[in-house]
Amino acid sequence: MGNIIETRDLWKVYRMDGMAVEALRGVNLVVEAGEFVALVGPSGSGKSTLLHLIGAMDTPTRGEVHLNGRTLAQTNDAGRTRLRCHEVGFVFQTFNLLPTLSALENVEIALRLAGVSRRERRARAIELLERVGLGERIGHLPRQLSGGERQRVAIARALANRPALLLADEPTGNLDSATGQVIVGLLRQFNTEGQTIVLVTHDPEIAAQAGRVLRIRDGRIQP
């Protein structure tokens, strides 16, 4: 299988109050297709920064990121937007559903952004919501759903465009442990079907369920 992610000597330096803060210091990472990788590390270790860089949300100070064969350094804002739309699915700690849209519309919006026809996006959104166990609640607004249900909608939205890579930033951070386990179980299920997943977490129990665990400390991946 090919590599979905490959980073070479990846650096990210932030300027804060005139001081240079090195969030990432020469990260080399390879994630193969079909892998389920957990990035763990203490707060400020750089794990979320790494996730943002490989998800085309942010640009590195130095180094290279290859995402599904594309070099991000050579991609402009519009190109990165297209990558986020078609190649990457995001699951956020705070769910980030659009509050005025129903569960179904929240999933459909990702398909709309990708230019999928109305009929197809409706069918695909319903299918995904049924897969995450929300077939009966597709018309509910986010505020009418529990935290776990919202995160399941977010997972359905992230997977709507069949992305090469699913990135999850602390997806269980705002959930109780039982609900968190349900969400990780769902991610594992999609992984067994071939979905490549990179997950950032503090929780060792969650990380233990990934296929590979990478520890980050002080902006470097620990050997």
Next chain:
Amino acid sequence: MFDVAFKNLGARKTRSILCILAVVVSVYLNGSTATMNNWMYETMTSELARYMGKIYVQQGGSSYPPFDSTIAQATAEEILARTDLGLNREESTPLVFVRTERAMMPFMPAQAAVIGVPVGKENVLLGHTEAAAGVNRFPDAASDVTILGEQAAGYYQATVGQDVIINGQKLRVIGVLKPSAMGNLDRSAVVPLPASQHIFGKEGMVSAVLLTAGDVNRVEAIAAALRQDYPVLEVNTQDDLLTEARKVLQFPLFYMRMMSLTGFIVAMAVIMSTMVMAVMERTREIGTLRAIGASRRLILGTILAEILLLSLMGGIPGALLSMPMAALMRTRLPTPVQLTQIVLFAVVAGALGGLYPAWRAARVDPMEALRYE
């Protein structure tokens, strides 16, 4: 993305309604001032169209109608008797103008007036204006009678056969006119010239002399000769009256335009502040959309769609509300094109006011989706 834009507006109902109300008021203000402007122009031009080929002689005030003008009747008759000028004497007459009730506002026509015209010369003043009831000509040797303009009949609440009292003098109504193209005639009570002089103590005096050139091409030549022979008199042709009327209307029209501009700025400012607030509140939502693949152009389009909806929801009722004002001013109701222009006013105000919030929204970074605070 109009459906998303609509839902966003619906999610913040109170704010959206307040914004729409402000736009309604602004557009109404604009529509009404446009109606007033139209009305003033219409009144002026239709009134003065009657003076094509005519010369208006007055003294002591060049405004029209010549309420402030006084000419000795002897001078008026001397002018009318001149054979060297080439006048159409049948169509020339002295007139008395008296304002009996002032205008509601300084630049508006008098609410009620009296026009004195010699018996047998009514046609010079009334032209083709027909009587809606009674007659439109004085009987021979008439004195204490009046023919009321269409609005004057309403003002005096009188019909044919009834008496009206003007400046303490009882006059029998012998006719009520149909609406004319002349606002001042519509608001006037037309009385025989001697009666008007008597009622207002103007014996031996008239307000103006209306002259008709025998040859329409000689209007300027006659006016020039009169100016030379009677330097104290104001000799106005239709063009002079138009210039004068425009001068008088300059201030009210400027004032109206300022009101209209204020409405425009208010609509723009309200839409801008509403949308800036909306964009600030929704920064994370916009960041999320960017994070899941929405382009800057799409974000811009969504915000502009919201602005367009706000503008239309305020603009259409505002434009329709300005119609009763047009009816009140007895001017033509706005045409569909004019109504569209009034609505477009709101759309342009919205577009200008929305540029900054839309630009700001389009600049939101996808990383904003990850700010959890």
